[in-house]
Amino acid sequence: MKSKTRLTGRVIFKGDPGYDTARKNWDPHTDRFPKVFVFAQRTQDVANAIKWARENNVPIRPRSGRHALETNLSQVNGGIVIDVSDMKKIRLNKKCGTVVVETGNRVGRIVHSLARQGYIAPFGDSPSVGIGGITPGGGIGPLQRTVGLICDNLIALEMVDAKGRVIRANKKKNADLLWATQGGGGGNFGVYTKYKLNVLRAPDQATVFRVTWPWEQFERIVKVWQRWAPSIDTRLGSELSVGPKKGGNVVMLGMFLGSKTEALRLLQPIISVGTTTSKVIKQLPYTEAVTFMLAPDPILPQKFSNQFSSGFGRKPFPDQAFKTMREFLEKAEANSPAGFFFLNWGGAISRVRPKDTAFYWRKAKFYVEWNSSWVNPSDAATNIALTRETRQKLLPYIVGSYINVPDQGIKNSGPVYYGKNYARLRKIKTKYDPKNVFNNPQSIPPL
Numbered sequence: 001m002k003s004k005t006r007l008t009g010r011v012i013f014k015g016d017p018g019y020d021t022a023r024k025n026w027d028p029h030t031d032r033f034p035k036v037f038v039f040a041q042r043t044q045d046v047a048n049a050i051k052w053a054r055e056n057n058v059p060i061r062p063r064s065g066r067h068a069l070e071t072n073l074s075q076v077n078g079g080i081v082i083d084v085s086d087m088k089k090i091r092l093n094k095k096c097g098t099v100v101v102e103t104g105n106r107v108g109r110i111v112h113s114l115a116r117q118g119y120i121a122p123f124g125d126s127p128s129v130g131i132g133g134i135t136p137g138g139g140i141g142p143l144q145r146t147v148g149l150i151c152d153n154l155i156a157l158e159m160v161d162a163k164g165r166v167i168r169a170n171k172k173k174n175a176d177l178l179w180a181t182q183g184g185g186g187g188n189f190g191v192y193t194k195y196k197l198n199v200l201r202a203p204d205q206a207t208v209f210r211v212t213w214p215w216e217q218f219e220r221i222v223k224v225w226q227r228w229a230p231s232i233d234t235r236l237g238s239e240l241s242v243g244p245k246k247g248g249n250v251v252m253l254g255m256f257l258g259s260k261t262e263a264l265r266l267l268q269p270i271i272s273v274g275t276t277t278s279k280v281i282k283q284l285p286y287t288e289a290v291t292f293m294l295a296p297d298p299i300l301p302q303k304f305s306n307q308f309s310s311g312f313g314r315k316p317f318p319d320q321a322f323k324t325m326r327e328f329l330e331k332a333e334a335n336s337p338a339g340f341f342f343l344n345w346g347g348a349i350s351r352v353r354p355k356d357t358a359f360y361w362r363k364a365k366f367y368v369e370w371n372s373s374w375v376n377p378s379d380a381a382t383n384i385a386l387t388r389e390t391r392q393k394l395l396p397y398i399v400g401s402y403i404n405v406p407d408q409g410i411k412n413s414g415p416v417y418y419g420k421n422y423a424r425l426r427k428i429k430t431k432y433d434p435k436n437v438f439n440n441p442q443s444i445p446p447l
């Protein structure tokens, strides 16, 4: 290919050694055959890759932790993947209560590194998710009711734009880009290379819990959980998962930033429902508590492919929604990671107004996602359809959808992901990427 700019960094073209490893995302369903992977070692490598792509008319996909949950987001056939995962510096400034992380870090690396130094970094249910992708989409997890979403803690950033220019944004400079990066989703405006985040002092100890029930009791548990979890002390974050009928169970995992005695009192209304099959509730030093929550998960490759969909519940599910849930869980593939997942909302998330950041869906009671999984590619269509039909049936009981857990079956998805912030996001997109160089199937189009 003829071009003025040379690719720099660790460059792997199709056919080079390491190409097959480079194209393994977390979900095999999202693997593609790009023309080239550039593993940037520094911001300039990102800039060169963008310029090279523009000169050669090659589609671009930024990538960090490879955990994209839909197709053509962090890989595209014939394209260039600008992968920041070799850029992993973490710089904590204790005096200012901030940390600067390069966007190639995985969430777990940041969480453990900060915990060892006595600080909290928000996290979700997997240590291997990339900070590069999770932050601009929002970043939800069990600490969010105390510390807010990951994007709520974002105070500055560095990004390379469509012309290969390094742009810095904070509350004073390019504040619109900072706003858009707090919920607008990755892959829309440029390639992020650094995030500066606020951090809080961690408590010495925290209480973690994992409680399980038989699958057959899921309706009773979810009914009580949907009333209990959103209104409980905001220091308590709780995730509730319900697996497929064949081989699945009900699991509540969570963390309370307080003592075990207090946690037991708060948990009583939910753990007294039905008959629990296991119950682990322990007070641990904070460093061990985060290890309990972020159990190592397989980074790559995953056996199962998935179709996810997501939304936010403003009210507890009525009986009709439970009927839909049951139908889904009865049809989902046996002994697979398919299922429903709920996370309690409120606290710090709801204290931010919906228009203060691009992340709009702040007034909910809980977050909900469901996924159908398969191993054999010939089972993909049935499972994708099952997830999407379930979305149609649940629409009366949910609002919106979470851009980090996207579903490309959603038509006219802008207002669904971004509510009333969509119009402003389009204006900001037009300012920073008018030619729509950074695009994917549901990205924000310029005006």
Ligand SMILES: Cc1cc2nc3c(=O)[nH]c(=O)nc-3n(C[C@H](O)[C@H](O)[C@H](O)COP(=O)(O)OP(=O)(O)OC[C@H]3O[C@@H](n4cnc5c(N)ncnc54)[C@H](O)[C@@H]3O)c2cc1C
Residues within 6 Å of the ligand: 025, 026, 061, 062, 063, 064, 065, 066, 067, 068, 069, 073, 074, 084, 103, 123, 124, 125, 126, 128, 129, 130, 131, 132, 133, 134, 137, 138, 139, 140, 141, 186, 187, 188, 190, 191, 192, 193, 404, 405, 440
């Ligand atoms: C096992 C698993 C657990 C998860 N748990 C949670 C959770 O608890 N909480 C939660 O909020 N989400 C969770 N997610 C969803 C996750 O937030 C999204 O999938 C997120 O987009 C992944 O980011 P990534 O960098 O790992 O993925 P990638 O595949 O690398 O990228 C995903 C998207 O972000 C863009 N992107 C990545 N890096 C950059 C960058 N440097 N600049 C610009 N755009 C970029 C990509 O272009 C793509 O559109 C989970 C996903 C998985 C697979």
